[in-house]
Amino acid sequence: MIQIKGSTRRRLLGFFILLPTLISLGIFVYGFIGWTVRVSFSNWNSFSKLMKGEYIFVGLRNYFRLFEDPRFQTDLWNTLFFTLFFILGCLSLGILLAVLLDKGLKGSRIFQNLFLFPMAISFVVTGTVWSWIFAPGILPKFPQGMNLLYKLLGLESLQWSWYTSTVSIFHFNLALIPVIIAAIWQLSGYTMAMYLAGLRGIDQALIEAAKVDGATSRQIFWRIKFPILRPITLSAMIILGHISLKIFDLVYSMTGSGPNNVTDVPAIYMFETTFRANKYATGSAIAIVMLVMVAVVIVPYLVSSMKREVSK
Amino acid sequence: MSRVSKLFTYILLIIFTLFFLIPIYVLISTSFKPLQEVSLEKMWFLPLKASFQGFVKAFQKLSPNLKNSFILVIPATIISALVGSINGYVLSKIKFRGSNLLFTLILFGMFIPYQSVLFPVIRFLQSINLYGSIWGLVILHIIYGLPITTLIFRNYYAEVPTELIEAAHIDGAGIFKVYWKVLFPISLPGFVVVIIWQFTNIWNEFLFAVTVTSDPTKQPITVALVNLAGSKVVEWNVQMAGALLAALPTLLVYVLLGKYFLRGLLAGSVKG
Numbered sequence: 001m002i003q004i005k006g007s008t009r010r011r012l013l014g015f016f017i018l019l020p021t022l023i024s025l026g027i028f029v030y031g032f033i034g035w036t037v038r039v040s041f042s043n044w045n046s047f048s049k050l051m052k053g054e055y056i057f058v059g060l061r062n063y064f065r066l067f068e069d070p071r072f073q074t075d076l077w078n079t080l081f082f083t084l085f086f087i088l089g090c091l092s093l094g095i096l097l098a099v100l101l102d103k104g105l106k107g108s109r110i111f112q113n114l115f116l117f118p119m120a121i122s123f124v125v126t127g128t129v130w131s132w133i134f135a136p137g138i139l140p141k142f143p144q145g146m147n148l149l150y151k152l153l154g155l156e157s158l159q160w161s162w163y164t165s166t167v168s169i170f171h172f173n174l175a176l177i178p179v180i181i182a183a184i185w186q187l188s189g190y191t192m193a194m195y196l197a198g199l200r201g202i203d204q205a206l207i208e209a210a211k212v213d214g215a216t217s218r219q220i221f222w223r224i225k226f227p228i229l230r231p232i233t234l235s236a237m238i239i240l241g242h243i244s245l246k247i248f249d250l251v252y253s254m255t256g257s258g259p260n261n262v263t264d265v266p267a268i269y270m271f272e273t274t275f276r277a278n279k280y281a282t283g284s285a286i287a288i289v290m291l292v293m294v295a296v297v298i299v300p301y302l303v304s305s306m307k308r309e310v311s312k
Numbered sequence: 313m314s315r316v317s318k319l320f321t322y323i324l325l326i327i328f329t330l331f332f333l334i335p336i337y338v339l340i341s342t343s344f345k346p347l348q349e350v351s352l353e354k355m356w357f358l359p360l361k362a363s364f365q366g367f368v369k370a371f372q373k374l375s376p377n378l379k380n381s382f383i384l385v386i387p388a389t390i391i392s393a394l395v396g397s398i399n400g401y402v403l404s405k406i407k408f409r410g411s412n413l414l415f416t417l418i419l420f421g422m423f424i425p426y427q428s429v430l431f432p433v434i435r436f437l438q439s440i441n442l443y444g445s446i447w448g449l450v451i452l453h454i455i456y457g458l459p460i461t462t463l464i465f466r467n468y469y470a471e472v473p474t475e476l477i478e479a480a481h482i483d484g485a486g487i488f489k490v491y492w493k494v495l496f497p498i499s500l501p502g503f504v505v506v507i508i509w510q511f512t513n514i515w516n517e518f519l520f521a522v523t524v525t526s527d528p529t530k531q532p533i534t535v536a537l538v539n540l541a542g543s544k545v546v547e548w549n550v551q552m553a554g555a556l557l558a559a560l561p562t563l564l565v566y567v568l569l570g571k572y573f574l575r576g577l578l579a580g581s582v583k584g
Contacts, residue, residue, distance in 0.1 A: 013487050014406035021399055021458050022414065028455045029421040032429035032436075039431055097328060100321050103313060111325050113570055114332055119577065120566035122516030124534045125555045128541045129335040132548065137352065144352050152356060185332065190577060197578055246425035249518040253538050267519075270427050275523060280431055287427035298423040306416045 033291065040284035047278040062285040072286070075266045077171040079293075082180060082265070083244040089184040090240050091233060094191025099221075101192070102199045112196070116189035126186050127253030134162040134178040134254075163255045163263055175262035179254055186250070187243070191236045198232045199225060238301045245293045266290050343367065343553035350549045366549030367557070370540075374554055376529055377536035381515055381561075384446050384532055388453035389510040393503055395454075396461020400502075401491050403462065404469040405477050415466070422459035426519050437524060448524055449532070453514045460513075461506050464579045468502035469495060501572070508569055509576035512562045533558045 040063070043049060043056040066072050097115055101108045118126065137144025139159055143151050147159040163178045202225060210220050248267035257264035257272075266286050274283030342355065346363035403415050426433075433452060434443060442448035472495065480490045521532045528536065537558045541551050566573050 007481075010406050010481070010487055011408035014402040014408060014411075017398055017402050017487070018414065021395060021418065021462065024455045025418055025421050025458060028429060028433070028452075029424060030417075032432035033424070035432040036428050036430075093328075096324075100325055103321055105318065105321060111329065114329060116570070116574065117563065117566055118332070120512055120562045120573065121559045122518070122534055122562070124516070124518050124538055125559045126335070128537065128551065128555050129339050131541075132355075132551075133335065133338055142352070145355070148352070149356055185335070193574055193577060242423055246427070248427075249534075252518070253541065267425070267427060271519075271523075274431065284431055287425065287430065290425045291428040294423060294425055298420070302416050302419055302423075306412055309412055 033288075036284045036287055039280055040288050042281045044281045045279040050278070050280055058281075062281050063289075066282065066285050066289070071261050071264065071269060072266070074173075074261045075264050075269050078173060078176060078261075078263065078265055079245060081172045082176055082183075082247070083241055085176075085180050086183050086187075086244050087237055087240050089180065090188045090191045091236060093184060093188040094236070095195050095229070097188070097192040098195035098199055101196060112192075115192055118186045119189055121186070123186065123249035124253045126182055127250045130178065130182040130185070131163075131254040134182075136161045136164055164259060166260055166262055168262070173262040175255070175258055179251060179263055182254060183244070183247070183250060187240060191240070194232050194236050195229060198229050202228055235301075238297055241297045242294050245297065246290055339552050339556055342548055343370075343556050345549045347547060347549060350547065355548075363549075366547070366553035369547070369550045370554035370557055373540060373550070374533060374536055374557055377531055377533045378557065380446055380530060381533040384449050384453070385511055385514045388450045388457065388514050389507055392454045392457035392461045392510055393506045396458060396463075396506060397465045397496075397499060397502070398491060399458070399462040400465025400467075400469050401495055402487075403466045405472075405474065406487065415462075418459050418462055420459075421456065422463070426456070430519070430523060433520070434523065444525055444527055444530060446525070446530060446532075449520060452520050452524070453510075453517070457510055457514070460509065464506050464509065464576065465499075465502055467579055468499070468505075472498070504569065504572045505576040505579065508565055508573050509579075511565060512573070515562050 038055075041057055041059060043058050045062075097111075101112050133145045135145045136147055136159075139147065139161070140156075143159060146162065150156060150158045161175075163175045165173075165175045167174045206224060207220055210224060215223070246267055247265055248271065251263060251265050251268055252271070255263040257268050266289065270283050270286040270290065273279045273286060338355065341358050342350065343366045344362045344364075345359040346361060346365050349359055349361075349363075399418075403411055437443040437448040437451075442451065476494060477490055480494050485493065515532075516534060517532075518534045518538070521535045522538070525531045525535065528539065531539075537554055540554050
């Protein structure tokens with residue numbers, strides 16, 4: 001009897017311990033999201049309207065205008081292609097590096113540390129440096145960065161305008177390529193680490209048994225290792241996807257929105273709309289669109305891991 | 313493994329190493345160049361004579377911001393780690409009805425784009441007179457850091473045998489006593505992981521920093537670096553030295569405690 005009473009009291013006390021966190025996140029996450037939604041439904045599109053404090057409800061007008069706005073349409077295409085190629089790049093480079101390192105050659109540790117260190121650096125530093133490396137200079141006479149390196153190596157034919165290019169192939173702005181490269185540089189070590197943890201977690205006895213049965217190393221990879229890596233791939237896609245949907249720092253410090261918004265993304269547009277143009281309602285609408293995109297990726301992931309937890 | 317495949321593996325690894333080292337090469341070689349050697353034509357060459365000119369100038373410009381970043385990072389990291397630790401204990405060992413749902417609701421906070429709370433955050437900080445100050449940023453990083461610190465500690469304490477906790481309870485120890493006497497003493501590795509994670513993330517954070525602080529003397533290092541790089545000054549040695557200074561603290565942590573850094577990284581994605 002005392003036992004049960006004690007555990008009930010413990011649960012109650014446990015709840016009270018969580019309370020400060022629950023209240024602060026309740027306000028700062030859920031409450032503030034609600035507040036932003038409310039602003040996105042308002043007419044607060046100038047500083048004076050905000051200061052007047054009069055709230056006029058305009059419904060979804062800010063959203064309709066946004067989706068008709070060519071710049072925002074460009075942003076959505078850019079986000080789509082950026083996300084696609086960024087995830088593909090990180091996954092393939094990550095798995096390749098993990099497989100190479102998993103062979104356990106001498107020096108693997110050093111390579112592993114090297115591929116992972118960009119994770120410790122700020123996007124802002126990365127953006128600053130890559131911005132300089134991919135600056136095209138004035139072609140053909142005064143090449144800069146990579147273009148200059150191509151010239152030194154006698155590869156002039158490879159020179160192009162990098163992130164200032166306005167060439168677009170079915171809505172894919174080629175100017176995004178340098179930004180995608182920088183992002184892959186920063187985060188492929190992360191996918192590598194995830195895959196490597198997966199590969200190293202495989203029971204060696206299983207692999208030895210397969211070898212005894214005469215399996216080739218290719219068979220071992222596809223039949224034993226690959227299926228184990230599949231759930232890791234899904235997690236990696238979700239994590240990388242949500243990073244790329246809200247990417248801001250890297251683009252801001254590397255290219256900004258670029259000529260004709262070739263490297264613009266919703267986060268940059270949101271920032272400029274809200275803090276340069278004082279269009280708080282439109283800025284809030286962009287933010288909510290971003291949130292919905294991220295939630296579509298994240299919520300099923302969270303819900304499924306919660307269910308798995310409960311069934312344990 | 314055959315010698316050919318070994319050789320092939322090394323060749324691939326070295327090619328990727330070159331890709332990973334490009335920015336580092338540019339960063340380091342440029343930052344050690346004296347001003348007269350800094351030119352576009354020579355950007356791929358090593359400095360003829362190493363000079364600390366760039367570092368001296370970058371440090372003069374950025375030292376107040378480096379200090380701001382430390383003032384921001386230290387309290388935010390410690391407080392969010394401590395609160396996350398006790399939260400993690402409750403969520404892993406004292407489950408109650410709905411605790412999994414609450415945990416999921418807490419976790420959602422670490423994935424949201426902060427743009428979706430940015431306007432209210434600024435209005436809130438203005439209303440309590442902390443807009444534009446480092447302390448405003450400290451509050452934000454404590455609160456928005458709670459989901460990840462709670463997650464890491466929850467997974468960390470899940471490994472502790474429940475029998476150990478039960479035994480202490482039967483001996484009459486309350487929640488706080490169990491936490492303090494049983495869990496806290498074995499929490500050091502968990503704290504190292506969380507502290508490194510928070511330190512790195514808060515140090516590197518940009519969006520809150522650039523929107524909450526406008527006074528250059530109060531800005532953290534990331535914002536100051538972007539301003540330095542955007543100032544159209546052609547002293548690239550200063551810019552690159554500045555970037556290196558901004559990256560140094562987190563790089564140092566990575567070099568010294570890489571193993572724990574990796575654990576935090578994996579804890580943030582693979583759950584349970």
